[in-house]
Amino acid sequence: MGRFTRLYEVVPRMDKTISRMRNRLVEDNFRGINSKPLLNSHMRVLEENISKVFTHDIFVIIREQIEFEKQFVMAKRLPYANVGSIVFYVTQYGRSKRQWCVDYHLDKINPKFFCSCKLFESDGIPCAHIFCVMKTENVCKFPDFLIRSRWTRDAAKQFELPKSLGYYPDKTIQIAR
Ligand SMILES: [Zn+2]
Numbered sequence: 001m002g003r004f005t006r007l008y009e010v011v012p013r014m015d016k017t018i019s020r021m022r023n024r025l026v027e028d029n030f031r032g033i034n035s036k037p038l039l040n041s042h043m044r045v046l047e048e049n050i051s052k053v054f055t056h057d058i059f060v061i062i063r064e065q066i067e068f069e070k071q072f073v074m075a076k077r078l079p080y081a082n083v084g085s086i087v088f089y090v091t092q093y094g095r096s097k098r099q100w101c102v103d104y105h106l107d108k109i110n111p112k113f114f115c116s117c118k119l120f121e122s123d124g125i126p127c128a129h130i131f132c133v134m135k136t137e138n139v140c141k142f143p144d145f146l147i148r149s150r151w152t153r154d155a156a157k158q159f160e161l162p163k164s165l166g167y168y169p170d171k172t173i174q175i176a177r
Contacts, residue, residue, distance in 0.1 A: 041066045043135060049142035058151040061125055068128035074136050075099065088136070090129045100129040104137065112145045124148030 037059060041047045043066050051059050075096070076089035085105045092098040105112040113120070113134075119127040126146045133139075149155055 037063075042070065043131065045140045046131070046134065046142050053142065053147055053153065054151050055153055055156050058125075065119075065126060065128045066131050069131040069135065072128060072132045074132060077136070086137075088133045090132050102129050102133045104133055110145055111139070111143050113143070120146065124151055 037051050037056070039047050039051065041063060047063060047066060050062050054062065071093055072090050073093050073096075074088060075091045076087075078087045078089075080087065084107075085103055088102045088104060090100045090102060101116040103114040105114075113126070113130045115127050115129045117127050117129060119125055120130065130146070
């Protein structure tokens with residue numbers, strides 16, 4: 001215990017954090033490569049797109065938002081022809097006072113979505129309200145706009161280091177032993 005603690009303490013905190021992050025991304029990506037997720041949501045086409053782009057953990061988080069979408073009802077759809085966008089008002093089933101506003105910018109190549117809950121802006125995770133709009137508008141391709149590169153499989157690959165360069169799942173513990 002004493003020997004382990006001493007060695008653990010001299011490792012700068014930031015190094016440990018980055019190392020944990022790298023290991024986590026590599027493990028996450030490894031899981032993604034080696035297992036095919038079960039696609040069983042009510043928005044399966046988008047779910048499949050998402051499973052191919054994001055790491056496994058992020059895919060699971062986004063799929064929760066797809067499932068959460070079932071709780072919402074489309075209340076209003078207000079097109080603004082001149083601006084090229086549609087504003088949607090989404091409410092929660094049985095709780096109509098709760099309302100979110102999603103601004104959908106029409107663009108054939110790269111449509112954009114902005115929700116008043118700001119989940120995507122803060123965490124890079126598209127929210128259930130945006131999925132509600134995508135379902136209403138029959139969007140069948142997951143928009144590039146909603147892909148934060150840091151959550152993708154490609155980003156996770158950049159953290160991979162060959163074993164010859166000394167990558168081990170937990171180097172600190174191995175040195176301590
Ligand atoms: Zn939202």
